[in-house]
Amino acid sequence: MSAALDTGSAPALSVRDLSTTFQTPRGPVTAVDAVSFDVMPGEVLGLVGESGSGKSVTLRSLMRLVHAPGTVSGAVSWKGRDLVAMSAPELRKVRGGEIAMIFQEPTSALNPVLTVGLQIEENLKAHTSLDRSARRKRAIELLDLVGIPAAASRLDDYPHQFSGGMRQRVMIAIALASDPKLLLADEPTTALDVTIQDQILKLILDLRDRFAMSVVLVTHDLGVVAATCDRMAVMYAGRIVESGPVVDLFREPHHAYTRGLLGSVPRGGAERTQLLSIEGTPPSLAAIPPGCAFNPRCSFATEVCRRDRPALAAYAPGRFVACHHHTEVAAAGTAVAA
Amino acid sequence: MSTTVSSPGTGRRRRLRLGRLPVTLIAGGLILLASLVLAIVPSAFAPYDPIAMDYMAILSPPSWAHPFGTDSFGRDVLARVIHAYTIDMQIAVFATTGPLIVGVIVGALVGYAGGVAEAIFGRIVDAVISFPFLVLVIAIVAVLGPGLGNMYIAVGVIGWVFYGRLVAGEVNVQKRLDYAAAGRAMGYTPGRIIFRHLLPNAITPAIVYWMTDMALAILLGSSLGYLGLGAQPPAAEWGVQIADGKNFMSTAWWISVFPGVAIVITGLGFSLFGDGLAELLRTKK
Amino acid sequence: MAFLSFIFRRLLQLIPTLAFILVVIFVLVRMLPGDPASAILGDRARDADVTRINAELGLDQPIPVQFGIFLKNIATGDLGNSIHLKVSVASLIADRLPVTLMLTAMAALIALVLAVPLAFVAATRQGRVADNSIRGAFQVGLSMPVFYVGLILLTVFGAQLRWFPVGGFGSSFVDHLYHLFLPALTLALSLAAILMRNLRAAIIGVVDAEYVDFARAKGLRSRLIMTRHVLRNALISTVTLFGLQVGTLLGGAVITETVFAIPGAGRLMIDSIYGRDYPVVQGLALALAVIVSLTFLLTDIVQAWLDPRVAR
Numbered sequence: 048m049s050a051a052l053d054t055g056s057a058p059a060l061s062v063r064d065l066s067t068t069f070q071t072p073r074g075p076v077t078a079v080d081a082v083s084f085d086v087m088p089g090e091v092l093g094l095v096g097e098s099g100s101g102k103s104v105t106l107r108s109l110m111r112l113v114h115a116p117g118t119v120s121g122a123v124s125w126k127g128r129d130l131v132a133m134s135a136p137e138l139r140k141v142r143g144g145e146i147a148m149i150f151q152e153p154t155s156a157l158n159p160v161l162t163v164g165l166q167i168e169e170n171l172k173a174h175t176s177l178d179r180s181a182r183r184k185r186a187i188e189l190l191d192l193v194g195i196p197a198a199a200s201r202l203d204d205y206p207h208q209f210s211g212g213m214r215q216r217v218m219i220a221i222a223l224a225s226d227p228k229l230l231l232a233d234e235p236t237t238a239l240d241v242t243i244q245d246q247i248l249k250l251i252l253d254l255r256d257r258f259a260m261s262v263v264l265v266t267h268d269l270g271v272v273a274a275t276c277d278r279m280a281v282m283y284a285g286r287i288v289e290s291g292p293v294v295d296l297f298r299e300p301h302h303a304y305t306r307g308l309l310g311s312v313p314r315g316g317a318e319r320t321q322l323l324s325i326e327g328t329p330p331s332l333a334a335i336p337p338g339c340a341f342n343p344r345c346s347f348a349t350e351v352c353r354r355d356r357p358a359l360a361a362y363a364p365g366r367f368v369a370c371h372h373h374t375e376v377a378a379a380g381t382a383v384a385a
Numbered sequence: 386m387s388t389t390v391s392s393p394g395t396g397r398r399r400r401l402r403l404g405r406l407p408v409t410l411i412a413g414g415l416i417l418l419a420s421l422v423l424a425i426v427p428s429a430f431a432p433y434d435p436i437a438m439d440y441m442a443i444l445s446p447p448s449w450a451h452p453f454g455t456d457s458f459g460r461d462v463l464a465r466v467i468h469a470y471t472i473d474m475q476i477a478v479f480a481t482t483g484p485l486i487v488g489v490i491v492g493a494l495v496g497y498a499g500g501v502a503e504a505i506f507g508r509i510v511d512a513v514i515s516f517p518f519l520v521l522v523i524a525i526v527a528v529l530g531p532g533l534g535n536m537y538i539a540v541g542v543i544g545w546v547f548y549g550r551l552v553a554g555e556v557n558v559q560k561r562l563d564y565a566a567a568g569r570a571m572g573y574t575p576g577r578i579i580f581r582h583l584l585p586n587a588i589t590p591a592i593v594y595w596m597t598d599m600a601l602a603i604l605l606g607s608s609l610g611y612l613g614l615g616a617q618p619p620a621a622e623w624g625v626q627i628a629d630g631k632n633f634m635s636t637a638w639w640i641s642v643f644p645g646v647a648i649v650i651t652g653l654g655f656s657l658f659g660d661g662l663a664e665l666l667r668t669k670k
Numbered sequence: 671m672a673f674l675s676f677i678f679r680r681l682l683q684l685i686p687t688l689a690f691i692l693v694v695i696f697v698l699v700r701m702l703p704g705d706p707a708s709a710i711l712g713d714r715a716r717d718a719d720v721t722r723i724n725a726e727l728g729l730d731q732p733i734p735v736q737f738g739i740f741l742k743n744i745a746t747g748d749l750g751n752s753i754h755l756k757v758s759v760a761s762l763i764a765d766r767l768p769v770t771l772m773l774t775a776m777a778a779l780i781a782l783v784l785a786v787p788l789a790f791v792a793a794t795r796q797g798r799v800a801d802n803s804i805r806g807a808f809q810v811g812l813s814m815p816v817f818y819v820g821l822i823l824l825t826v827f828g829a830q831l832r833w834f835p836v837g838g839f840g841s842s843f844v845d846h847l848y849h850l851f852l853p854a855l856t857l858a859l860s861l862a863a864i865l866m867r868n869l870r871a872a873i874i875g876v877v878d879a880e881y882v883d884f885a886r887a888k889g890l891r892s893r894l895i896m897t898r899h900v901l902r903n904a905l906i907s908t909v910t911l912f913g914l915q916v917g918t919l920l921g922g923a924v925i926t927e928t929v930f931a932i933p934g935a936g937r938l939m940i941d942s943i944y945g946r947d948y949p950v951v952q953g954l955a956l957a958l959a960v961i962v963s964l965t966f967l968l969t970d971i972v973q974a975w976l977d978p979r980v981a982r
Contacts, residue, residue, distance in 0.1 A: 112883050135892075143889030150880055158881040158899055160906070160977050169898070170888045205978040221888070512690035514914065515959045515966070519921025520939060524698070524951060527943035604815045608925055611817045612940065627818055634825040645818040652813030 058085035059261045060109075060146075060229055065121035065131075067101075067108045076332045078104040080285040081121070083359070086229065091255060091262040093276035093293065095269065095308070097329050101285035102265045106231050109263075110142055125229075144174035147227035151234040153214035157206035163190070163217050164202035167224050174225035189220040192257075193250060212243035216250065223254060230255070230262045236271060248275050269308060273297065278365075281305045284330055284340035287359055291366035301362065301373035303345045339371065347372045347379075410661025416654030423467055424474035433461035435468035435621040444637045454639035456629055458619075462639055466647050468621040473651065476533065476606035476615075477599040480540045485595050487541075488548025489588060495549065496556030496587070497579050506553065513546045522605065523614060531614045536606065544598070548591050555587035589666050596659030600652040607648055623648050676974050680967055691959045696740055699952050700733065723753075744956070750949035752942075759953035762938065767957060769839060769934035772846065773926065774919050776854035777861065778912075784858065785865035790896070792866070793873035805870070808863035816922045820856040820929035827852060837931035853930040857922050861915055868911050872904035879903070906977045913969025917962045 067079040079101045086092050096102045108119045109130065123130040130141065142148075150156035158166060167186040171177055177185060183202070190198035193216040206214055215235065222230065232251065236244040252275060255262050264276060272279050272293060280290035281304060289302035300306040307325035327344040330336055336343055342352040351371050359369040370376060423430060432452075439459035447454045453462035495506045525539035526532075559565060560583055568578045603623075609615030610624025618625055623644035630640025724730050728739050743750065749759035788808075792801040811819075828836035840849040876882065877900055885899045924936030931937075935954055942950035974980040 107883075110887060112886055114878055139889045139891065141889070142887055148884070148887040150884060152880065155880040156884045158885070158903070159979060160902055161898070169885075169890060169894070173889050173891070207979050218884075221884075508686055508690055511687045512694055514917060515687060515691055515962045516694075516955065517917040517919075517921035517924075517958055517962065519918070520924055520936075520955065520958060523924065523940070524943060524955065527946075527951075528698075600813065604813075607815050608817060611815070612925070612928065624815070624817075627815075627821065631821055634821060635829045638825070641818070641821060645814065645822075648815055648818065649810055649813045653809060656809060656813065 056087065059088045059090075059125075060086040060263075061122075061124045062109065063122045063124070065105065065108055065119070065123060067104050067113055067117055067119050070116040070118075071333070073333065077335075078117070078285055078332055079108055082282075082285075082287055084280050084287060084290060086261045086263055087277075088261055089255070089259055090278065091252070091264060091276045093272040093279035094263060094265045094282060095267065095272055095279055096282035097267060099329055099332065100282040101332070102267075102282045103233050105282070106148070106233050106263060106265050109231060110146060110148060111138060112148070140174070143170050143222075143227070144225045145227055146229045146231065147222040147225075148231040149215075149218050149222045149233065149235050152238050153211070153218045154206070154238075156218055157214060157221075159206055162203050162205055163209075163221070166217075167202075167221050170221055170224040185224070186220075189224055190217070192254075193217070193220040193223075194246075195220070212239055212246065215239060215243075215247050219247075219250065219254070223258065226258055228258070228260055230260050231265075232262060233265045234267070235264070237266070237268070244271070245274075251275070269297075281308065284335050285332060286340065286369065287367075288341065288370070289368045290359075291363075295366060299377050301366070301368040301377045302341075302370045303347050303372075303376050304341050306376055306379070307344075339369075347375055407661040407664040409657045410665055413654050413656070413658030413661055416650060417658055420470055420474055420651050420654060423470040425471075427468045427471055431461075431464040431467040433464040435465045436460060436619045444633065444640075446637070447639055453643045454637065456626075456640045457633060457637070462626070462643055465621040465626055466623070466643050469623050469626065469644065469647065470651075472533070472616050472620060472622045473603050473606060473648075476536075477602050477651075477655070479533075479537050480602040480606065481544065481595060481598045483537070483541045484544030484598075485548050485591065488545035488550075489552050489584070489591055491545065492549035492552025492591070493556050493579050493584050493587070496553035497560055497575065497583065499557065503553065503557075506549065510546055510550050513543055518543065519605065519608065523609070523612070526609060526614045531609075531617065533606070533616055536609055536615055540602070540605070547598070548594065551590045551594055552584075552587055555590055556583050559583045559587045593659055593663045593666070596655050596662060600655035600659075603648060603651055603655075672978075673974060676980070677971055680970055684963060684967060687963055688960070691956070691963070692741065692744070695952055695955050695959070696737055698955075699948055700736070749953035749956070752950045753947045754942075754945050755947070755950075759949050762950060763935065763953055763957050766933060766935040766938045769846075769932060770920070770923050770927070770936055771961075773850050773854055773857065773932065773934060774916070774923050776847070776850055777857035777919060777923075778916075780854055780858035781861040781865055784862040785869060786901075788862075789866045789869035789873060790901075793870045793877065796874060801870075804866070808866050811859045812863040814859070816856060816860065816925045817929050819859055820853065820926055823852050823856055824930065839932050839934075850932070853926045853932060856929070857919060857926050860922070861919060864915060865908055865912060869904060869908045872907050873900060876900050876903045902976060906973060909969050909973050909976060913966050916965040920958055920962065 062085070063083045065079055065082045066077060069076045069078060082101075082105055084092070094102045094105060104113065104117075107113050109123050111119055111130065113119055119131055121131060125141065125146065128137070128141075130138065133141070157163070164183070164186055167189060168182045171182045171185055175182075175185075186202060187199045190201060195201055195213060195216055201209075206217065209217055215238075219235075230251070235251065236247050239247060248271060251262060251264075254260065264271070266272060276293050278291065279293050279296055280287045281296075281302065282288065283304050289296065289300065289305045296305060297309060300309055304325070325344055330340060330343075336353075338351075338353040338355055339345070339348070339357055342348040345352065347370075349372070355371070357369045357371050359367050361367050362373060427435075437460065439455065439461075441459065442451065442455050443459040444457055445451055445455045445459075451461050451463065453466060455461055456465070491506075495502050521543060522536070522539045525542065526535050529535035529538060556579070565578060565583060568582050573582075606615050607622065607624030607627070610622045611628045613628070616622035616625055618629070626644040627641040630637065630642075630644075633640055721730070728736055731739065747760055749763070751758050752762055755762065788804050792804045795801045824836055827833045834852045835849050838849055840846050882895060882899050885895045890899075920936070923934065924939055926932070927934045927936040928940055935957070938950065939954050941947075942954065970980075
């Protein structure tokens with residue numbers, strides 16, 4: 048399994064069998080179930096799925112930011128060290144310093160009672176040896192870098208004094224203060240207007256180039272994936288069901304769930320193709336069906352799908368799928384003609 | 386088509402099973418039930434007459450004959466603690482029910498009217514909370530003369546403001562919801578909208594506060610009793626009893642300590658019941 | 671600056687409140703049954719004495735004139751003279767109020783010192799033994815009347831163990847602190863319980879906030895996260911509650927001073943009420959109400975300082 052995801056050069060981040068389980072009064076609930084993937088240097092990986100698929104929990108689990116009563120197991124290897132096993136002081140150096148994270152809602156992710164200047168500077172203070180005035184100078188540079196006009200005069204402003212899009216830029220500036228090499232972005236544009244969405248995504252890509260970062264982008268929006276990601280991994284009920292280069296997956300999905308997701312995206316060009324919709328609703332994590340978790344909603348499902356859970360396996364270089372009938376799915380194509 | 390406007394609180398009530406009730410509600414309820422029984426028929430449980438003096442048994446420590454000992458007049462402390470339930474539970478109810486009713490009505494009207502009425506009410510609240518409550522009550526009682534009746538008047542003059550503030554705020558929220566607009570659209574009178582539709586949904590915080598307030602009323606009543614401004618000796622009242630024993634704390638601690646324990650237990654009963662009630666009403670929503 | 675203009679606006683709001691307080695006090699004192707003169711002189715009062723005292727108190731004037739005189743006197747700092755103690759009310763208050771303020775300030779400090787760390791412990795060990803015992807102990811503390819707590823502390827630590835004096839105020843500053851410790855602790859207990867309960871709930875509400883996760887994701891030390899990000903936000907609602915409790919604290923001081931025989935404003939209040947010394951009652955009520963209003967102002971300012979969204 049571990050070798051299965053190699054795509055050539057050495058990955059920056061390598062995740063193996065990552066599982067996150069929450070102890071609830073009604074028994075343990077596994078939100079992330081043995082997830083494995085790699086992130087290459089400089090690459091943007093999209094983690095795609097519906098809400099409740101475990102994509103955000105996966106992202107938080109990488110940095111051990113899961114709230115009690117959640118527990119994380121597996122291995123997350125970063126520069127030869129395992130984030131899951133490392134000590135708290137070590138982890139603290141990685142968090143913010145080497146791996147940064149941004150959240151969906153800047154309004155709730157920024158501390159409302161602290162100035163944005165302080166929120167940038169505390170990051171710099173934790174990870175650099177800059178003195179007070181150097182930190183302030185760097186904070187202004189950062190705000191300028193993410194496109195905040197008159198950056199120097201906004202350092203002493205509070206988050207509520209910024210507009211939604213500007214607030215998201217502020218959060219990115221805070222996260223990137225200490226030159227991280229990996230950015231974990233949890234639905235960074237979902238809360239924003241469409242026009243501002245594009246600006247923020249463009250900013251993230253610019254910064255990726257500038258800092259030579261890798262990015263893991265969690266989103267439910269395939270449009271965002273198409274515009275920004277190099278590779279994508281599709282999650283369903285806490286597991287990765289398909290992964291591979293974005294271009295390939297969009298052209299020829301091998302999992303019925305991916306196919307359904309793609310089918311429900313209106314695409315430019317093709318005149319009025321009928322959208323595929325996925326019947327039913329995602330399962331509750333407390334009651335995942337036996338066999339393939341997707342089988343109750345899948346039109347390709349057969350007896351084996353209800354019995355055996357398919358493993359994620361390579362069917363072509365760099366392309367993985369967890370489906371008993373992936374060849375049939377691929378053959379069925381992506382859109383139904385009107 | 387139905388002709389009534391259904392509001393969230395007046396729908397069909399789900400039956401409650403005892404096992405589902407919060408533990409705090411059950412524990413508090415049991416304490417309060419026991420307190421009520423003692424308050425209503427104290428003589429059934431008290432071993433002696435609470436004001437009968439026995440000069441042969443002055444300041445005797447707890448024993449089988451006098452489980453809580455006797456005071457400086459030879460009165461049985463247990464009998465006095467039990468009989469005090471009558472007065473102290475009465476204080477809890479009498480000192481809070483009037484303010485509850487007045488406060489709820491005024492609060493509902495003010496909250497519904499909004500505007501100037503609400504602004505004036507807000508100033509009254511500001512002024513009232515600017516006076517230390519206890520000092521104000523003491524001053525009024527001192528003016529009217531010591532005694533429980535005057536204490537109820539003093540508390541009533543001020544206490545309704547707190548209920549009014551809670552209900553006004555809540556009604557103000559409820560009146561903006563759809564079902565209130567539906568009621569207006571159907572041509573219901575404001576009175577019917579306020580008291581039949583808004584109030585049942587807005588009254589919860591006031592009811593929960595009522596429980597806390599009853600515990601506070603016992604603390605207040607016993608404080609006034611201690612200062613000689615509440616229940617008058619030789620009546621059995623916990624505050625009066627504690628005052629009776631204050632000069633004997635080092636030699637006959639039981640005179641003051643047991644009444645205090647009764648205050649704490651009763652207060653806990655109200656707090657637990659209030660917490661449980663809040664939890665129950667929260668989960669029901 | 672927004673903060674200064676907020677303070678200014680808040681100061682303006684103080685004016686109607688103070689006006690209302692003056693009216694309430696004036697009305698309250700005029701509403702007293704019977705005339706103060708007879709109350710002072712008792713049953714053996716002669717008409718001439720009654721007239722003299724009424725004139726002394728200005729009670730022979732029409733009500734609006736009395737209110738005018740009342741306002742003028744207050745404006746000039748003249749609160750009248752004590753009927754029994756034969757000194758000016760202003761000097762009595764100046765003499766006794768600092769004692770009460772010292773007592774309440776100490777009590778507030780003790781309450782904070784008890785409540786903040788314990789709320790932290792309880793909130794971070796939610797539902798476990800430490801949490802339940804802290805909450806249980808404080809719940810019992812909250813159900814205890816102030817005079818009862820005072821009596822027990824006085825007996826155990828004063829009379830029996832002799833660690834502290836059994837009453838009085840002492841003569842030097844350090845001596846004052848020593849004498850006031852037990853009374854302040856008595857007064858602090860229920861306030862600590864109320865603050866602890868509120869702060870615990872606030873911390874639990876804040877600890878899972880996304881900005882705390884973001885702070886963790888930045889790699890900050892946990893102590894910094896707890897103080898700067900969690901505590902500061904959690905304290906906002908607690909500060910408001912603290913302000914609202916100052917009135918209760920002053921009321922409790924009245925009883926505490928009685929129990930511990932402390933010569934403060936509370937003790938003076940009770941004595942004056944018993945003795946129907948109306949000018950003193952009136953002056954003290956005014957002083958206490960002003961102090962409470964100023965505390966509200968102060969807590970609003972602190973809250974605005976803690977939470978920049980308030981002072982917009």
